[in-house]
Amino acid sequence: MTLKPFTYVSLASRVVFGAGSVAQLAAEVDRLGARRALVLSTPGRAASVKVIASSLGARYAGLYDKAVMHTPLEVAQDARRVAQALDADCCIAVGGGSTIGLGKAIALTTGLPVLAVPTTYSGSEMTPIQGFTEGGIKRTQRDAKMLPKTVIYDPELTLGLPPATSAASGMNAIAHCVEALYALGANPVVTLMAEEGIRALAAALPAIVRDPRDANARSEALYGAWLAGVTLNTGIALHHKLCHTLGGTWNLPHAETHAVVLPHAVRYNRDAAPEAMARVARALGAKEAATGLYDLEVKLGLKMKLSDLGVREGDLERVVKIALEAPYPNPAPVTYDGVLALLKRAHAGLRPD
Numbered sequence: 161m162t163l164k165p166f167t168y169v170s171l172a173s174r175v176v177f178g179a180g181s182v183a184q185l186a187a188e189v190d191r192l193g194a195r196r197a198l199v200l201s202t203p204g205r206a207a208s209v210k211v212i213a214s215s216l217g218a219r220y221a222g223l224y225d226k227a228v229m230h231t232p233l234e235v236a237q238d239a240r241r242v243a244q245a246l247d248a249d250c251c252i253a254v255g256g257g258s259t260i261g262l263g264k265a266i267a268l269t270t271g272l273p274v275l276a277v278p279t280t281y282s283g284s285e286m287t288p289i290q291g292f293t294e295g296g297i298k299r300t301q302r303d304a305k306m307l308p309k310t311v312i313y314d315p316e317l318t319l320g321l322p323p324a325t326s327a328a329s330g331m332n333a334i335a336h337c338v339e340a341l342y343a344l345g346a347n348p349v350v351t352l353m354a355e356e357g358i359r360a361l362a363a364a365l366p367a368i369v370r371d372p373r374d375a376n377a378r379s380e381a382l383y384g385a386w387l388a389g390v391t392l393n394t395g396i397a398l399h400h401k402l403c404h405t406l407g408g409t410w411n412l413p414h415a416e417t418h419a420v421v422l423p424h425a426v427r428y429n430r431d432a433a434p435e436a437m438a439r440v441a442r443a444l445g446a447k448e449a450a451t452g453l454y455d456l457e458v459k460l461g462l463k464m465k466l467s468d469l470g471v472r473e474g475d476l477e478r479v480v481k482i483a484l485e486a487p488y489p490n491p492a493p494v495t496y497d498g499v500l501a502l503l504k505r506a507h508a509g510l511r512p513d
């Protein structure tokens with residue numbers, strides 16, 4: 161490994177990991193010194209989240225169950241009003257990146273601490289970054305207040321995550337690890353986590369697709385997602401930019417979009433980041449990074465084409481224009497023609513060459 165100069169920042173959060181660990185929820189709220197918790201969920205998960213919240217007893221202030229993907233600004237403002245009306249002094253986000261993102265949005269303006277109980281592999285719980293949409297454009301903001309103070313990783317809560325959602329979400333986590341290996345802030349500590357995150361997820365996801373109730377695979381995938389979330393703080397590159405553009409402006413499903421674009425974005429960077437590519441390939445147990453990712457996704461039964469997600473070929477030029485208006489730093493130079501060619505291959509779902 162070539163050791164280049166680097167800066168490493170570790171972010172403070174408390175992680176409680178293990179099957180059954182959600183039983184510690186009330187104790188963890190007490191540990192934060194909070195007394196009135198606003199519990200957050202998506203509409204579809206409200207019933208099961210209420211069951212989890214019942215362990216809070218008098219600490220339960222209420223449930224806000226309108227979390228949606230890409231956190232539209234209006235939803236964030238509505239949730240902040242509810243938090244204030246209930247006189248909440250902490251938020252408990254039980255769910256995937258959408259629910260955790262809403263908790264962060266509340267924290268940003270109110271300063272309320274967030275306790276996250278992730279039930280997907282988005283990794284959002286380990287970052288002080290939040291994506292929100294306003295007027296059809298997705299933007300990201302970063303503020304230390306948004307980093308969840310406590311994260312409870314209970315793999316038992318993921319046993320019901322459907323195999324297709326698990327596979328896509330796991331690839332979203334792998335995408336964080338991959339870009340952390342070549343992001344501007346890459347450093348040796350995060351590199352270790354990124355490679356291990358890819359290894360854990362690539363081993364666990366096929367087992368989960370075979371048997372979604374495989375407890376060991378669920379634990380390993382959640383462990384990989386934790387590592388992936390930590391690596392996300394290192395920075396991101398072209399792949400995440402394209403997915404934010406597609407997700408925010410075309411309202412595409414976040415994790416599924418990551419899965420489709422990842423092999424193509426990695427292929428785009430292949431020659432500019434050879435060391436990172438070698439690590440990705442090694443972690444996947446594949447000959448080469450881009451094709452290894454593509455083949456893993458085929459094995460997981462994921463959708464492989466942007467056209468499968470409803471993107472029309474005629475939209476691709478607009479995606480490139482929006483993505484290039486404020487591009488992220490990227491190992492390979494980001495050019496209009498290059499990115500358009502990348503998206504055309506992703507649109508058709510071609511195996512990277």
Ligand SMILES: NC(=O)c1ccc[n+]([C@@H]2O[C@H](COP(=O)([O-])OP(=O)(O)OC[C@H]3O[C@@H](n4cnc5c(N)ncnc54)[C@H](O)[C@@H]3O)[C@@H](O)[C@H]2O)c1
Pocket residue numbers: 202203204205228229230231255256257258259261279280281282283284285287289290291317318319320321322325329332392414415
């Ligand atoms: N800021 C960050 O660091 C970061 C990182 C990754 C993702 N995100 C954001 O997170 C959002 C996407 O998150 P996501 O991919 O986790 O999707 P999500 O949170 O929308 O969850 C996907 C679906 O799965 C359901 N679900 C969640 N857990 C379940 C379970 N255990 N069993 C059954 N169903 C379950 C949800 O109700 C939802 O319908 C996007 O808005 C994205 O921008 C942010």
